Amino acid sequence: MTARTLLVIGGTSDIGLAIAREYAAHGWDIVLTARNPDDAARNAADVQTRSGRAVRVLPFDVLSAASRDELLTNLEPLPDTVICVVGVLGDQARGESDPAHASEIIRANFEGPALILDALAARMITRGNGTLVGISSVAGVRGRGSNYLYGSAKAGFSAFLSGLRNRLAPKGVHVLTVLPGFVRTRMTEGLKLPPPITANPAEVGRAVFRAAEISRRNVIYVRAVWRLIMAIITAIPERIFKTLKL
Amino acid sequence: MKTQGWGNYPVGEAAWLTPTKPGAIGRIIGNTDTLIARGAGRAYGDAAIGAGATLSMLGMDRMIAFDPQSLELTVEAGVMLDDVIRTFQPRGYFPASVPGTKFVTVGGMVASNIHGKNHHKAGTFGSHVTRIRLVGADGKSTACSPTEQSELFHATIGGMGLTGIITEVTFRMQKVETAFMRNELLVARNLDEAMRIFEESLGWSYTVSWIDGLARGNALGRSLVIRSEHAKLSELDGWRARQPLKPAPHAFLNVPFNMPAMTLNTLSVSAFNQLVYWNGVRQEGPRIDHWNSNFFPLDAVHHWNRIYGARGFFQHQCVIPKARSRAAIGEILDRVARAGNPSFLSVLKLMGPDEAGLMTFPMEGYTLTLDFPVSRKSFELADALDAIVLAHGGRLYLTKDSRQSRAMVEAGYENLPRFRDLRAASGAARKFKSLQSERLGL
Numbered sequence A: 001m002t003a004r005t006l007l008v009i010g011g012t013s014d015i016g017l018a019i020a021r022e023y024a025a026h027g028w029d030i031v032l033t034a035r036n037p038d039d040a041a042r043n044a045a046d047v048q049t050r051s052g053r054a055v056r057v058l059p060f061d062v063l064s065a066a067s068r069d070e071l072l073t074n075l076e077p078l079p080d081t082v083i084c085v086v087g088v089l090g091d092q093a094r095g096e097s098d099p100a101h102a103s104e105i106i107r108a109n110f111e112g113p114a115l116i117l118d119a120l121a122a123r124m125i126t127r128g129n130g131t132l133v134g135i136s137s138v139a140g141v142r143g144r145g146s147n148y149l150y151g152s153a154k155a156g157f158s159a160f161l162s163g164l165r166n167r168l169a170p171k172g173v174h175v176l177t178v179l180p181g182f183v184r185t186r187m188t189e190g191l192k193l194p195p196p197i198t199a200n201p202a203e204v205g206r207a208v209f210r211a212a213e214i215s216r217r218n219v220i221y222v223r224a225v226w227r228l229i230m231a232i233i234t235a236i237p238e239r240i241f242k243t244l245k246l
Numbered sequence B: 001m002k003t004q005g006w007g008n009y010p011v012g013e014a015a016w017l018t019p020t021k022p023g024a025i026g027r028i029i030g031n032t033d034t035l036i037a038r039g040a041g042r043a044y045g046d047a048a049i050g051a052g053a054t055l056s057m058l059g060m061d062r063m064i065a066f067d068p069q070s071l072e073l074t075v076e077a078g079v080m081l082d083d084v085i086r087t088f089q090p091r092g093y094f095p096a097s098v099p100g101t102k103f104v105t106v107g108g109m110v111a112s113n114i115h116g117k118n119h120h121k122a123g124t125f126g127s128h129v130t131r132i133r134l135v136g137a138d139g140k141s142t143a144c145s146p147t148e149q150s151e152l153f154h155a156t157i158g159g160m161g162l163t164g165i166i167t168e169v170t171f172r173m174q175k176v177e178t179a180f181m182r183n184e185l186l187v188a189r190n191l192d193e194a195m196r197i198f199e200e201s202l203g204w205s206y207t208v209s210w211i212d213g214l215a216r217g218n219a220l221g222r223s224l225v226i227r228s229e230h231a232k233l234s235e236l237d238g239w240r241a242r243q244p245l246k247p248a249p250h251a252f253l254n255v256p257f258n259m260p261a262m263t264l265n266t267l268s269v270s271a272f273n274q275l276v277y278w279n280g281v282r283q284e285g286p287r288i289d290h291w292n293s294n295f296f297p298l299d300a301v302h303h304w305n306r307i308y309g310a311r312g313f314f315q316h317q318c319v320i321p322k323a324r325s326r327a328a329i330g331e332i333l334d335r336v337a338r339a340g341n342p343s344f345l346s347v348l349k350l351m352g353p354d355e356a357g358l359m360t361f362p363m364e365g366y367t368l369t370l371d372f373p374v375s376r377k378s379f380e381l382a383d384a385l386d387a388i389v390l391a392h393g394g395r396l397y398l399t400k401d402s403r404q405s406r407a408m409v410e411a412g413y414e415n416l417p418r419f420r421d422l423r424a425a426s427g428a429a430r431k432f433k434s435l436q437s438e439r440l441g442l
Ligand SMILES: Cc1cc2nc3c(=O)[nH]c(=O)nc-3n(C[C@H](O)[C@H](O)[C@H](O)COP(=O)(O)OP(=O)(O)OC[C@H]3O[C@@H](n4cnc5c(N)ncnc54)[C@H](O)[C@@H]3O)c2cc1C
Pocket: B006, B036, B037, B038, B039, B040, B041, B042, B043, B044, B047, B048, B057, B077, B078, B098, B099, B100, B101, B103, B104, B105, B106, B107, B108, B109, B111, B112, B113, B114, B115, B116, B117, B159, B160, B161, B162, B164, B165, B166, B167, B298, B399, B400, B434
């Protein structure tokens, strides 16, 4: 039997690396994408050394249509599972006065990931099976003053994933939405994160593999407490919510 | 940020640098006045605390290549030993030498040139290192090996981070058939018996002994000697034979905060030592266990260092030339027992000759390791022990040290003048400084 293949879109990311390590440890071959393939080469060597599995790197920028076409051409055979990890936290304050930056946040978190997953979904439908995973965020559950550009883009991405799941369910293609909660990575470096609700990337890797390949879950939080936290946040009436410093 | 070693003593104030790729280190060195590399912070004292900045290597945790023919594994220096073993043991490979904890980085193992229970056969970890990459005071990265830049290579093995930042390490693994160890436990009623057992066990791969530090008189040095081999497949039966390369479970016990200083009084240590000893007497004979409990029994409890309380503790590890070992270790044990100053963990081991690094700690002879809670009484006792070590031509292990004097280190390390010259010539002396190097003038 030939090994199954995982495509990680966002192969330089700390969470993407952890997911690739986990899949490779289960015997999968791996393809990583990166805007600059040299940056991902370090992670590719790591996964390969640890697992002995085959690992390739392909160039891809989610903001470029030409780059998307190129990826779709180079991607042969079609991977069994695709995980899109791409995301940009960005700088909310800067985005408020710099539309180009705001646009990058929105496009890199929503438009770019949605378009590539849609294109891959079409191929999986033709094949009749596959798994698509999107790393979204709890920030997309309710917009907050301190990061609503990022949050709203993630909200869009979450809604996209839910719609995609609905559409693909009868076609044998599974869609998983991951809401990691806080994770200690390059993206959150320097931020003060409360340890009990902060996961490490390896934990995310294990949770994603289990949910995508074993229990076939639809939406997961990595640490269960986040479900409760988000239930409370959602329950706060808007007239109070708008006055909170969040 | 407050920064300390495993013994929680001393506590330094250091600015932390946290690069995420090796390529960034050269520039950081250029922009920083003085710094020292830090791995997992398992050195007991002040070796991994910067006199200026402290550069954490933990973001550099990628593996780079493995060659099953030569058994050489190349990793970034911040890769943890735990990670190496968990990744490679299920594939049938094990590091050629490991210390008593798996929560150390590979870079830290090189910089301290660590030794394991197999030192008498396998030498230090440094003797299995075939190549490193080192970023020096000028910010340039150099490949060093026993044949290229060999002087720098030898100064860096055991060089306590004082020659530069090690970014990559290539080292040889050994092949193992199983994850299990075959052990024999022998009871030594006193020091002479323990030493006789060590001599008779030179053919065994791993030997170590736990000494009852409070036994006195005829029982002075009474201990449990454990000798082990990696178990062969044919030596396993039952569930072990069905799962010969079983991975280790993750530890779950934790000491969540510092215990009150009273916890480890003489009485409880004495009870602990007796318990270990008499438990051992009952178990004497052959036994199979997993590598995890065999090599790393202390790792089962995270943060066990907190049982010593907030004031912390220190370790006194000496090595004495073989011809003088009996006399010196006898004097030391007697001195400790008489002081009634309990050492929770006291470990004795016979080492082989070692020339892997310029500042290497091991030499052919016995090494004795004692733990003491920080107190004036303990420091006075340690000074008295130093005098015994010095009189018998021994030395102290730098990675455990937080208190020895300059005179002591100068007497113990005959290559120190050359090490200092090298550091001065390369500019490392001005750039790479730890609280330890400042304290001891390394
Ligand atoms: C429970 C326990 C048991 C132990 N048992 C043993 C044993 O059996 N045998 C033994 O030999 N040791 C033993 N040790 C000591 C331990 O192996 C060493 O202190 C080791 O160096 C710790 O590695 P680390 O990554 O934590 O390094 P740190 O403690 O962070 O640093 C130790 C030294 O290495 C330097 N260093 C670290 N990384 C780098 C790098 N990338 N480049 C340059 N310099 C660097 C630091 O500057 C410092 O001088 C034990 C320690 C503990 C806590």
